[in-house]
Amino acid sequence: MSTVLDGGYYAIKGFNFQYDYTIIRILEQTNELNEIEIEQTEDYSDENIIVQVKYKERANFSNSQVKKPLCQLLEIFKTDKRKPVLYAYFKNKEEQEVSLSLQNLNDIIGDCKIKNKQYSFEEELKTEFINQFRIIFTGKYQEQFEVLIEKIIKEFNCEEEEALIYYAQIYKYIEKKVVNNAPEDKHKRLCSKKEVKELITNSREVIFHSSYTQFLGKEKYYKFIYKRFFRETNINFHERIFLFELPENFEDTNLLIQLTRKIMERYYKKVTFGGSTIIKSPAPYIFFQNAKDTVLKNMKTELLSEGIIFRDGFCFEGADFFLRNLLEESTPQNNIELKFINRYEYIKEIISQLHRTKKNI
Incomplete structure (x- = not known):
């Protein structure tokens, strides 16, 4: 039972990590009308890039760990030439952005077979792919979360306590984009920075006591209310x-x-x-x-x-x-x-x- 529970813990954390990355990218958009694709072609995509997100808290980097995502990105690249990116955390990798040589790529994908699925890639496609592809080794879950909170603080000119509240609202909003749109309607999983700003603007003065208390904890919440109003x-x-x-x-x-x-x-x-x-x-x-x-x-x-x-x-x-x-x-x-x-x-x-x-x- 403990193994099952641990698996659930890491799966949920992986989704959180992915959605936090998505929110960061939405807030970084210079054009507020740009629509970000959430779990459509891949975990994240916009007009320029397609990103697969992996959070491997317990794993060291190895070719076998990234074989499947690279084969999937290569398959997409056959018809979609946006820049492919693997955004990943491995416990033995420092934060850095790296490219691959053709030999590196071939060493990783090997026979191009994942379970019962056989991929086939021409050398010309592989060469074109590695000229665009990047692996971004990122920091830990908490470090990315802190970066996100800082971005919310800056974007909405608020204190940390408010930023945590806004984060919960934005996260739920992004999650519903996926949950409320089945695979056949995944083209509707879109979100712009303008949407997120309107979400916060329309709700920032409304205080939902029970949910805020649960999220911040009573003591921290009461301090926030006292500081804000008393x-x-x-x-x-x-x-x-x-x-x-x-x-x-x-x-x-x-x-x-x-x-x-x-x-x-x-x-x-x-x-x-x-x-x-x-x-x-x-x-x-x-x-x-x-x-x-x-x-x-x-x-x-x-x-x-x-x-x-x-x-x-x-x-x-x-x-x-x-x-x-x-x-x-x-x-x-x-x-x-x-x-x-x-x-x-x-x-x-x-x-x-x-x-x-x-x-x-």
Whole structure:
């Protein structure tokens, strides 16, 4: 059983290595509209090159290790003259790019037979092939991953924590290109740099708590959130709207209470000067997408029991939504410390009625 499990480990790592290489090449495109082919002719291909990717963490380089990929690339080269590349890691090879002589090639491919498949290559084809072909011996899995994260940081002008999040999104997007397109539809396995940039642009301000926590680890994730949203040094008089996308049917009332308290403590500010009290920063608005009504009710009940005053647009039991109730200004007299938005459809109307500077978080 351990051998089977080990095989699965190295197979998955090999796929990760291949997709990481693909993402690097996509981000390196100078023309953002260039469409990269993913697992079509080979593992990776674009308008100039065809690449087979191999990650042999436990193996030393030998002719037998590269016989099959070279025969496959030679076969493709019969009809496709894009530059053939073998991008590979072997534990006994330093990072370098090498070419082959005709003798090297013949030593590797030998009789050109792989299991029951017999290849046949003319000497003229082999000569043309070695003039184009290169083996790129690359670094370890982790080293390539670190290069990729640095490229994401530079491309999207972000911190490492955000880059890790963007990496997970891009990787899943690339993977779906393959998984969702069967072999007969492999021509649809295309991706451009423009697509990747739009993917991140459209999602970078949305925080999916559960998936991000799982990916970064709770401690690192909390540090990221604190650094991003709770270290503002000068709390000015802004109307702040906090929007949180929760997992479907979210039920952790205690987590919402803790988060709500933290937002209130940080962003609701009143100060006293010469005996007069003023509101320096008004009650923040909070919206929890996907939170059950029962969870919101339990949260509000707990906050009321603690003496925290809030508005949610409902003046009495069974009442319809009343916008003026939610928009009521925080004053030293009414001590409104929080405002809850119960439905997504209320947000646009609320924003249109706020005339002070707004910050959507």
